[in-house]
Amino acid sequence: TIYAVTPTYPRPAQKAELTRLSHLFMLLPHLHWIIVEDTNATTPLVRNLLDRAGLEKRSTLLNIKTPSEFKLKGKDPNWIKPRGVEQRNLALAWLRNHVDVDRHSIVFFMDDDNSYSTELFAEMSKIERGRVGVWPVGLVGGLMVERPLLTEDGTKVNGFNAAWRPERPFPIDMAAFAISMDLFIRNPQATFSYEVQRGYQESEILRHLTTRDQLQPLANRCTDVLVWHTRTEKTKLAAEEALLKKGQRSDGGMEV
Amino acid sequence: TIYAVTPTYPRPAQKAELTRLSHLFMLLPHLHWIIVEDTNATTPLVRNLLDRAGLEKRSTLLNIKTPSEFKLKGKDPNWIKPRGVEQRNLALAWLRNHVDVDRHSIVFFMDDDNSYSTELFAEMSKIERGRVGVWPVGLVGGLMVERPLLTEDGTKVNGFNAAWRPERPFPIDMAAFAISMDLFIRNPQATFSYEVQRGYQESEILRHLTTRDQLQPLANRCTDVLVWHTRTEKTKLAAEEALLKKGQRSDGGMEV
Ligand SMILES: O=c1ccn([C@@H]2O[C@H](COP(=O)(O)OP(=O)(O)O)[C@@H](O)[C@H]2O)c(=O)[nH]1
Ligand SMILES: O=c1ccn([C@@H]2O[C@H](COP(=O)(O)OP(=O)(O)O)[C@@H](O)[C@H]2O)c(=O)[nH]1
Ligand SMILES: [Mn+2]
Ligand SMILES: [Mn+2]
Numbered sequence: 001t002i003y004a005v006t007p008t009y010p011r012p013a014q015k016a017e018l019t020r021l022s023h024l025f026m027l028l029p030h031l032h033w034i035i036v037e038d039t040n041a042t043t044p045l046v047r048n049l050l051d052r053a054g055l056e057k058r059s060t061l062l063n064i065k066t067p068s069e070f071k072l073k074g075k076d077p078n079w080i081k082p083r084g085v086e087q088r089n090l091a092l093a094w095l096r097n098h099v100d101v102d103r104h105s106i107v108f109f110m111d112d113d114n115s116y117s118t119e120l121f122a123e124m125s126k127i128e129r130g131r132v133g134v135w136p137v138g139l140v141g142g143l144m145v146e147r148p149l150l151t152e153d154g155t156k157v158n159g160f161n162a163a164w165r166p167e168r169p170f171p172i173d174m175a176a177f178a179i180s181m182d183l184f185i186r187n188p189q190a191t192f193s194y195e196v197q198r199g200y201q202e203s204e205i206l207r208h209l210t211t212r213d214q215l216q217p218l219a220n221r222c223t224d225v226l227v228w229h230t231r232t233e234k235t236k237l238a239a240e241e242a243l244l245k246k247g248q249r250s251d252g253g254m255e256v
Numbered sequence: 257t258i259y260a261v262t263p264t265y266p267r268p269a270q271k272a273e274l275t276r277l278s279h280l281f282m283l284l285p286h287l288h289w290i291i292v293e294d295t296n297a298t299t300p301l302v303r304n305l306l307d308r309a310g311l312e313k314r315s316t317l318l319n320i321k322t323p324s325e326f327k328l329k330g331k332d333p334n335w336i337k338p339r340g341v342e343q344r345n346l347a348l349a350w351l352r353n354h355v356d357v358d359r360h361s362i363v364f365f366m367d368d369d370n371s372y373s374t375e376l377f378a379e380m381s382k383i384e385r386g387r388v389g390v391w392p393v394g395l396v397g398g399l400m401v402e403r404p405l406l407t408e409d410g411t412k413v414n415g416f417n418a419a420w421r422p423e424r425p426f427p428i429d430m431a432a433f434a435i436s437m438d439l440f441i442r443n444p445q446a447t448f449s450y451e452v453q454r455g456y457q458e459s460e461i462l463r464h465l466t467t468r469d470q471l472q473p474l475a476n477r478c479t480d481v482l483v484w485h486t487r488t489e490k491t492k493l494a495a496e497e498a499l500l501k502k503g504q505r506s507d508g509g510m511e512v
Pocket of ligand 1: 038066084110
């Protein structure tokens with residue numbers, strides 16, 4: 001089983017994003033979806049979406065709201081509003097409590113707005129016990145592709161091509177790796193943290209679990225791009241705001 | 257069969273978009289994908305994507321480049337660069353030549369960056385011969401949802417809630433309707449045109465095929481939102497541009 005952990009929060013495009021993501025789960029029977037809503041309670045929108053996709057038995061719906069003190073608006077240069085920290089940690093706690101450690105399984109952190117190919121999950125299935133698999137990610141860090149650099153024989157990672165903060169212990173995106181579940185059991189201290197600099201969440205979790213030397217290169221020796229860090233435009237709602245001022249709305253009684 | 261017509265053009269996120277769109281075709285066996293590339297020749301990127309998705313037999317790949325005179329950069333207030341006109345017309349010509357008119361089939365114009373649910377295609381299957389089906393579209397025209405307004409008995413469209421250019425004959429988005437193929441055979445003059453104002457492409461094609469009165473309301477009397485007009489952010493590639501200036505690139509030998 002591959003456990004895909006998705007933090008998600010309410011905004012106009014949320015249902016659109018989760019809908020297109022759900023198609024991957026409908027296609028791939030060995031995937032289990034852990035959705036963690038950034039809300040005070042789970043919402044009918046997400047619950048119904050899982051039901052309509054037929055994923056009741058292959059999903060877990062959790063919720064935890066990001067504390068408002070961490071939703072910073074200020075311009076502190078070394079820290080930004082961390083995204084999904086609380087949610088991913090709740091999923092890790094759930095996994096540590098519920099997963100049968102004797103069965104090999106994989107944990108992947110899957111944001112709700114990226115684009116994933118089905119082939120990516122076939123690659124993840126190759127991750128060995130005790131290891132972290134890595135691969136390229138498209139359209140991230142200001143580059144067409146951020147990727148691990150390998151030794152000549154293609155078996156080990158000996159560098160990264162990141163342009164943004166290449167000095168990070170693991171200068172890769174959240175979408176660039178997946179983790180054998182046994183590593184989380186063996187390393188109970190491994191969690192995400194608010195106390196790290198921008199761009200260091202990946203390094204924060206990985207430093208507890210592996211070393212560069214132990215990473216398992218996947219995706220055709222890290223030459224295939226199977227996931228892309230797409231971002232969706234903020235929805236423009238000028239006409240809706242004009243309606244709201246008149247006490248009206250376009251979506252009365254409807255779920256968008 | 258439902259023929260989904262998708263114009264598409266080269267840009268960094270193209271493969272990401274088409275990859276997530278391909279999942280719908282992998283899930284729905286009665287869909288046929290007509291991709292029309294806005295290029296001088298079909299590209300390996302799109303060809304390989306169709307092959308890897310197993311869609312060789314359920315897809316048609318065409319190409320036609322938008323003439324550069326229509327890729328306007330000026331600020332003419334009444335006209336904008338039309339998007340996908342040439343491509344959709346080529347697909348219509350192909351359909352008129354290749355589809356067996358005795359078999360009922362449906363034509364849908366499916367942009368490559370919107371979000372579609374599988375349920376939308378179940379609704380389209382209900383479109384009757386000689387009719388155009390309509391439904392709500394989320395996140396378009398400055399509203400949470402743009403939708404047809406129905407008569408009390410829910411059988412006919414008697415208005416629209418559009419805020420943007422409500423005076424259009426059919427003030428709806430390209431994603432808001434699908435068309436019984438026989439209408440295109442009976443009305444050979446129905447095509448898209450460069451000679452219409454911004455936002456009038458939908459009205460231009462529909463005015464040849466139907467009247468407001470004949471529209472077939474779908475999606476639970478036009479109360480379910482099954483498609484969203486999402487847009488993907490332009491990819492930021494500052495680090496890549498810096499590399500290119502040095503004669504380097506992140507994606508040498510790789511397809512992103
Ligand atoms: O306040 C927030 C902001 C983001 N997220 C989720 O955290 C993940 C990463 O956020 P985002 O995609 O905005 O980050 P970026 O694209 O900048 O990496 C996504 O699954 C979001 O839905 C969240 O749960 N709460
Ligand atoms: O030069 C272009 C611009 C757009 N398109 C395609 O035309 C459709 C509509 O374009 P877009 O999504 O940019 O329009 P909007 O989101 O503004 O409605 C999409 O499938 C695009 O891939 C195209 O073929 N050539
Ligand atoms: Mn994102
Ligand atoms: Mn679009």
